[in-house]
Amino acid sequence: MALELDRVAADRSIPSRLAPGIVTLLSLAGLLAIWWIAAIVADSRVLPAPPAVAEAFWRDARTGELFFHLAMTLMRVAGAFVIAMAVGSAIGIVLGMNREANRFFDPWLILFLNVPALVIIVLAYIWFGLNEAAAIGAIAVNKIPNAVVTLREGARALDRDLEEMAKVYRFGPAKTLRHVILPQLQPYFAAASRSGISLIWKIALVVELLGRSNGVGFQINLYFQLFDVAAILAYTLAFVAVMLIIEFLLVQPFEAHSTRWRPRRARG
Amino acid sequence: MSNLSKPIPPAGGPGGLAVEIRGKTFRGADGGDVRAIENVAFEVAAGRFATLIGPSGCGKTTTLRIILGLDPDFKGRLKLPADGAGRVAAVFQEPRLLPWRSVEENVRLALPEEDAGRDLDPLFATLGLTEMRSRYPSELSLGLARRVSLARAFAIRPSLLILDEPFVSLDEQTATRLRKLLIEVWSARPTTALMVTHNLREAVQLSDRIVFLTERPARIRGVHDIVTPHGERDTRWRETTLSVIAKRYSGVL
Numbered sequence: 001m002a003l004e005l006d007r008v009a010a011d012r013s014i015p016s017r018l019a020p021g022i023v024t025l026l027s028l029a030g031l032l033a034i035w036w037i038a039a040i041v042a043d044s045r046v047l048p049a050p051p052a053v054a055e056a057f058w059r060d061a062r063t064g065e066l067f068f069h070l071a072m073t074l075m076r077v078a079g080a081f082v083i084a085m086a087v088g089s090a091i092g093i094v095l096g097m098n099r100e101a102n103r104f105f106d107p108w109l110i111l112f113l114n115v116p117a118l119v120i121i122v123l124a125y126i127w128f129g130l131n132e133a134a135a136i137g138a139i140a141v142n143k144i145p146n147a148v149v150t151l152r153e154g155a156r157a158l159d160r161d162l163e164e165m166a167k168v169y170r171f172g173p174a175k176t177l178r179h180v181i182l183p184q185l186q187p188y189f190a191a192a193s194r195s196g197i198s199l200i201w202k203i204a205l206v207v208e209l210l211g212r213s214n215g216v217g218f219q220i221n222l223y224f225q226l227f228d229v230a231a232i233l234a235y236t237l238a239f240v241a242v243m244l245i246i247e248f249l250l251v252q253p254f255e256a257h258s259t260r261w262r263p264r265r266a267r268g
Numbered sequence: 269m270s271n272l273s274k275p276i277p278p279a280g281g282p283g284g285l286a287v288e289i290r291g292k293t294f295r296g297a298d299g300g301d302v303r304a305i306e307n308v309a310f311e312v313a314a315g316r317f318a319t320l321i322g323p324s325g326c327g328k329t330t331t332l333r334i335i336l337g338l339d340p341d342f343k344g345r346l347k348l349p350a351d352g353a354g355r356v357a358a359v360f361q362e363p364r365l366l367p368w369r370s371v372e373e374n375v376r377l378a379l380p381e382e383d384a385g386r387d388l389d390p391l392f393a394t395l396g397l398t399e400m401r402s403r404y405p406s407e408l409s410l411g412l413a414r415r416v417s418l419a420r421a422f423a424i425r426p427s428l429l430i431l432d433e434p435f436v437s438l439d440e441q442t443a444t445r446l447r448k449l450l451i452e453v454w455s456a457r458p459t460t461a462l463m464v465t466h467n468l469r470e471a472v473q474l475s476d477r478i479v480f481l482t483e484r485p486a487r488i489r490g491v492h493d494i495v496t497p498h499g500e501r502d503t504r505w506r507e508t509t510l511s512v513i514a515k516r517y518s519g520v521l
Contacts, residue, residue: 164338165364168356169378169424179377183368261368261404 048230057234060219066235070242072215073208076132077201080139084196087140088147089189093181095148096155113145117203121210130211142203147192154188186258193251201243284314284460285335285428286347292330292339304330305342306485312477314349315458319471322481322489328464329361331486332432335462349460354427355380357420359434363413365405365420372401375420388423394453395419411442415449422453429454431463435470447473451498472509473501480517490517 032050039049048056060066095102095109124138158181166176208217216239223231292305304327312318320328333339335346336358348356357378365374375388392398395415405413414434421429434450435443447470454461465471471478472494480489492513496505 161360161362161364162366164336165358165360167338168336168358169420170355170380171377175377179366179369183366186368258368261370261406263406 045227046229048233052230053233053237056228056230057238060231060234066238069214069216069219069235070238072212073201073204073217073239074242076136076139076204076207076215077197079136080143080200080204081193081196083136083140084143084147084200085189085193088144088192089151089185091144092148092151093155093185096152097158102152109145109148112141113149117142117206121203121207125211132212135207135212139200139203139207143196143200146199147196150188150192150195151185154185158184183258190251190255197243197246197251201239283347283349284316285312285318285349285462286345287311287331287335288346289331289334289342289344291343292327292334292341303485306487308481308486308488309344310477310479310488310491312460312462314460316476317454317458317461317463317474318477318479319475320462320464320479320481321466321468321471322486323483324466326481326484327486328481329432332358332430332462332464335428336430348428350427355424356428356430357422357424357426359414359417359421359429359431361433361436363405363410363417365413365416367405370402370404371397371408371416374405374416375423378420378424380424383424386423388419391419391423391453394456395449411438411446414438414446418446418450418453422457425457426459429459429461431461433464433466436466443470450474455498468510468513469506472506472513474498478513492516 036049039047057066091105095105120141121138124134124141128134128137162180162184163176166180171180204215205217205220208215209221212218216235219235220232223229223235288309289305290307290309291303294302294304296302308327308331310318320331322328330339334342335348336356348354365371366377369377372388372392375391376384379386389398392401395418397412397415397419400408400412400416405416408416418434421431431450435446438446451474463471463474476494478492478494480492481487482489494509496509
């Protein structure tokens with residue numbers, strides 16, 4: 001795929017060299033234009049134009065309110081993400097390596113995969129009270145089965161040859177885990193994190209809406225009752241922007257670093 | 269054991285390798301049992317190089333895996349050099365390097381804790397890997413990757429060296445160069461070694477003892493000892509030896 005793209009890029013001349021950034025910008029500008037035109041055509045309170053959203057953003061940003069709520073949501077997302085990835089990966093790796101355990105726990109996994117997020121959230125609040133631990137726990141429990149499934153596939157695909165090599169050269173458990181097993185699971189961690197972050201922040205908003213008195217979800221519920229669509233969009237876009245920044249500044253550099261050993265063409 | 273007059277002092281600890289496999293069965297995919305090894309028993313004196321030769325699928329690699337401790341399910345006994353206290357190194361058919369670690373890291377990771385900071389310059393220099401130390405395995409040719417695999421095996425100063433067709437699927441030129449390198453590194457510190465190969469020339473060039481195996485289930489077909497020191501094995505000597513062996517064990521060439 002990358003090879004083909006390279007060839008296409010090489011065939012065309014100068015414009016194509018600037019292409020990736022420009023295409024992204026054009027694409028976003030196109031989306032903005034469609035939104036703007038639709039807002040003008042509709043001419044309604046329920047579909048505000050971009051300037052109205054910017055104004056709503058500015059209104060809450062100036063008081064610091066927006067950043068406080070963003071930070072609260074981000075804290076919950078981060079906490080739930082760490083818990084879900086740690087617990088989910090550990091369970092997934094064990095199930096992937098142990099056939100009997102997998103056979104026993106597979107029905108549990110299917111059950112948890114299919115319990116609606118809303119049910120888990122409501123039950124967590126009923127059983128553990130309307131507190132922060134219940135909120136973060138409920139978000140994590142929603143993500144854990146996904147991480148288990150992804151990492152289980154990874155653990156099933158582990159290279160036996162390298163495992164034997166590590167055994168012959170007496171690597172020991174810690175060295176084997178760090179140098180042989182975890183690098184093989186890295187693509188699965190990456191996949192689980194990617195899908196995890198987007199899933200977790202969507203669930204976090206529902207958790208906040210149902211049982212917290214701050215966070216983006218709480219604010220959106222508030223503005224829903226006020227019927228303030230501009231503010232709802234402002235909060236949504238602000239949080240999406242935060243997640244994009246995390247993607248570009250944390251996730252992608254980390255991935256580039258951990259896959260630097262791959263031949264260039266496979267990096268895609 | 270007739271060649272104890274060799275001048276090289278044996279390294280790799282007291283006692284050699286003694287293998288005694290009285291039976292090894294695999295469970296086949298259809299549920300039936302496949303008998304892989306009937307009776308394979310041989311010894312390798314300390315500091316000597318032995319080779320296993322036999323037809324494809326006769327259980328050579330299985331024998332090596334049993335010695336390496338990767339397959340504990342067999343009947344029989346093993347006596348490893350240094351009574352199992354020493355380290356065992358393996359050069360597998362495939363290089364089996366960690367793709368996400370550099371050449372040097374791959375070698376260093378195999379070193380025992382107490383040896384972790386050791387100077388590997390001479391070893392890398394002998395094997396022509398000095399320039400490659402910071403490369404990743406995906407950037408290496410198969411021949412170079414095999415050299416890294418040899419470097420890793422020798423770096424840990426093993427008391428037993430196991431080689432499973434280490435030069436297979438290389439072009440003849442590269443294979444010849446690697447065999448020379450192997451003799452060079454091995455002679456600097458003779459270690460009890462056991463190699464599996466299909467190549468009788470290779471066996472004659474490298475080993476002090478050749479063990480011939482039968483078709484599956486494997487039994488010992490014969491043992492041929494070579495007393496000529498490695499340095500004196502020229503082309504003419506090799507051709508003569510090959511024809512002697514070929515006469516005694518038909519079909520091995």
